[in-house]
Amino acid sequence: MARTQAADYDERKEAILSHAAALFAEKGYLGTSVMDIARACGSSKALLYHYYPSKEDVLFGVMSSHIDVLLDDAAEILAERSSPTDSLHSLLHRFMDHYVGAASRQKVLLNELDNLPVDIRRTIVAKQRRIVEVMQSLLTSIHPQMLADPVLARAKTMLVFGMINWTSNWYDPAGKLTPSQIADLAFEMAIADGSGQLER
Amino acid sequence: MARTQAADYDERKEAILSHAAALFAEKGYLGTSVMDIARACGSSKALLYHYYPSKEDVLFGVMSSHIDVLLDDAAEILAERSSPTDSLHSLLHRFMDHYVGAASRQKVLLNELDNLPVDIRRTIVAKQRRIVEVMQSLLTSIHPQMLADPVLARAKTMLVFGMINWTSNWYDPAGKLTPSQIADLAFEMAIADGSGQLER
DNA sequence: CCTACCGATCGGTAGG
DNA sequence: CCTACCGATCGGTAGG
Numbered sequence: 001m002a003r004t005q006a007a008d009y010d011e012r013k014e015a016i017l018s019h020a021a022a023l024f025a026e027k028g029y030l031g032t033s034v035m036d037i038a039r040a041c042g043s044s045k046a047l048l049y050h051y052y053p054s055k056e057d058v059l060f061g062v063m064s065s066h067i068d069v070l071l072d073d074a075a076e077i078l079a080e081r082s083s084p085t086d087s088l089h090s091l092l093h094r095f096m097d098h099y100v101g102a103a104s105r106q107k108v109l110l111n112e113l114d115n116l117p118v119d120i121r122r123t124i125v126a127k128q129r130r131i132v133e134v135m136q137s138l139l140t141s142i143h144p145q146m147l148a149d150p151v152l153a154r155a156k157t158m159l160v161f162g163m164i165n166w167t168s169n170w171y172d173p174a175g176k177l178t179p180s181q182i183a184d185l186a187f188e189m190a191i192a193d194g195s196g197q198l199e200r
Numbered sequence: 201m202a203r204t205q206a207a208d209y210d211e212r213k214e215a216i217l218s219h220a221a222a223l224f225a226e227k228g229y230l231g232t233s234v235m236d237i238a239r240a241c242g243s244s245k246a247l248l249y250h251y252y253p254s255k256e257d258v259l260f261g262v263m264s265s266h267i268d269v270l271l272d273d274a275a276e277i278l279a280e281r282s283s284p285t286d287s288l289h290s291l292l293h294r295f296m297d298h299y300v301g302a303a304s305r306q307k308v309l310l311n312e313l314d315n316l317p318v319d320i321r322r323t324i325v326a327k328q329r330r331i332v333e334v335m336q337s338l339l340t341s342i343h344p345q346m347l348a349d350p351v352l353a354r355a356k357t358m359l360v361f362g363m364i365n366w367t368s369n370w371y372d373p374a375g376k377l378t379p380s381q382i383a384d385l386a387f388e389m390a391i392a393d394g395s396g397q398l399e400r
Numbered sequence: 401c402c403t404a405c406c407g408a409t410c411g412g413t414a415g416g
Numbered sequence: 417c418c419t420a421c422c423g424a425t426c427g428g429t430a431g432g
Contacts, residue, residue, distance in 0.1 A: 028314065030230035034415060045416085047417055055415070110369075111311065114228070151377050156385055162366025163359040169310075170358045177351050185356055192392030234427060246429085247405055255427065410429070416422085 013051050013061070016041055018104075021062045025104035029059055029115045059112060060120050066105035067127045069098055074134045084141035085191065091138065092187050095164055096179035100171065107168045132157060143193050160190045213251050213261070216241055218304075221262045225304035229259055229312045259312060260320050266305035267327045269298055274334045284341035285391065291338065292387050295364055296379035300371065307368045332357060343393055360390045 019040040023032040034055050038045045052058045073094045077087050099106045113121060136157040140146045146153040163186045171182070219240040223232040234255050238245045252258045273294045277287050299306045313321060336357040340346045346353040363386045371382070 028228070028230060030228060031315075033413085035413095044418060046419090049416075050417075115231075151375070152381065152385070155377055155382055158366065158370050159363040159382070159385055159389060162364070163362040165369075166358065166362025166366050169365075175351070177355055181352065182355055182359070185352070185359055189356075189359060189389040189392050192389050233425080235425090244406060245427090246407085249428070250404065406432090408430085411427105413426075414424085 009051075014065075016048060016051055016058065017061045017065060020058045021102075021104040021108055024059065024062065024112060025107040029055075029108070029112045056115070056117055056120070059108070059116060060124075062105055063109045063113070063116070063124050066098075066102055066109050067124060067131075069102070070095065070131055071127050073098070074131055078134060084138050088135075088138045088142065088190065089183075089187050091135065092164065092183040092190070093180060096167070096183040096186075099164065099167060100173055100179045103168065103171075103173070110165055110168055132161070135160060139190065142191055145193075160186065163189065209251075214265075216248060216251055216258065217261045217265060220258045221266075221302075221304040221308055224259065224262065224312060225307040229308070229315045256315070256317055256320070259308070259316060260324075262305055263309050263313070263316070263324050266298075266302055266309050267324060267331075269302070270295065270331060271327050273298070274331055278334065284338050288335075288338045288342065288390065289383075289387050291335065292364065292383040292390070293380060296367070296383040296386075299364065299367060300373055300379045303368065303371075303373070310365055310368055332361065335360060339390065342391055345393075360386065363389065 016037065020032070020037045023036055023040060026032075027036075034045050034048060037058065038048045041048065048058075052061065074091060077090045077094065080087070080090075082090070109124075113124060116124065136153060139157055139160065140153055143156075146156065164182070167182060171177070171179075216237065220232070220237045223236055223240060227236075234245050234248060237258065238248045241248065248258075252261065274291060277290045277294065280287070280290075282290070309324075313324060316324065336353060339357055339360065340353055343356075346356065364382070367382060371377070371379075
C-alpha cells in the first residue's frame, strides 16, 4: 500500500524556504550550497531533494511565495477604491512592512533573479511588471501631466521603487527608524511634482 | 641584465579589470570563473595570476577604481563651492553619468561587496560612507529642518541614493531616456520638502 | 637572475 | 532518509 504524504509535508516545504531564504540573503544563491540548506534544516541533502527537485526550484519557491504576497496587497489596495493619493500612501506602507517583515525573501527577490532559469524566471518577471503597473497608474493619476510622456512616467515610477527597494541594502531593523517613517518619506518625495519649486 | 616591467603592464592590468567587470556584472562574481576572465582577455589563467594575486584582488580592483572616480567627482563639486542646491544638482548628474558610462563597474560595486574579504572590504565601505556624507550634508543644507532629526536625515539621504543606485537594475542605455533626465527627476524629488503639499 | 608566460595539473568541493 | 558516490569544475600553483 502506498504511503500517504506526511501530515507536515507543507510545513516542511515552507520551513525549507525560510531557511534557504536566510542563507541566500546572507551568502548569495551561488555562495550557498545545498548542504548548507540541509544543515540549517537539520536534515540531509537527500531529504531536501525529496521536497524540491533542484536548488533552482528552492530559489523559485522563495521568490514566488514572497512576490505573491506583494501582488495580493497591491490588488487589495486597488479594490478599496480610495483616492490615488491615499492608495499610493497605503501601497508604500504595506510594501515597506513586507520588505522589513520578510527581509531575507525581499533581498533574494531583488538580487538573485538572474540565477533562475529563463523559463521559470518569466513567471516572476511578469508579476513584478504587474506591480510596477499598479504603482505607475497611481502616480499617473496623481500627476496627470505624466500621461504626456510615458518614458518619463516609467522613469519616475522606477525612481519611486528605487527608494523603497534600496532599503534592503541599508535598513537596520534594530535601529530607531520604522518602516512606516520610511514609507512616509518616500510618499512625500513621490508626490512632489517638481514644477516651480526650484529656487536656485 | 634584468628585464624591466613590460611597457604595457598598466594597460594590461586595466584591461583585465574591464573584462572582469563585464563578466561579474553579467554572471555575478561567484558565477564567473577565473578561466572565464582569462578567456575574455585572450590569455591564460596563469597570466592573469601574474597581474593579480587572487580573484578577490581582481574584484577589489574593479570596485576600487570605480569608487575613486565617484569620490573625486564629489570632492570636485564641493570644491566649486556653489550653492547646496546647485551642488546637489551637479552631483546627481555626474553620478548618473558615471553609473551609465561605467555600468558594469557600478553594478559590481553595488552587488558584490559581500564577496570581498572583510579587511579589504573596509576600504570600499569607508569610501562609500564618505560619499554618503557628502550627499547628506548637501541635503541638510537645502533642508535645514533635517538637522533636528539625524535618523530621518540619514533615511532621506539613503532614499535619494536608492533612486539613482536602483537605476542599475532597470535603465536601458539603448532607450530614449537619458542619464541627465533621470538626474533631473531625482533632483526634483530630492529637493521636495514634503511639508504642506498634501491635499488628501 | 628576474619577469613573462605556457600547458598541465594540484587538492577540494560543487550539485545531483 | 542516509551513505556513497558520479562527472565537472572550482581557485590557485607546479616546473620549465
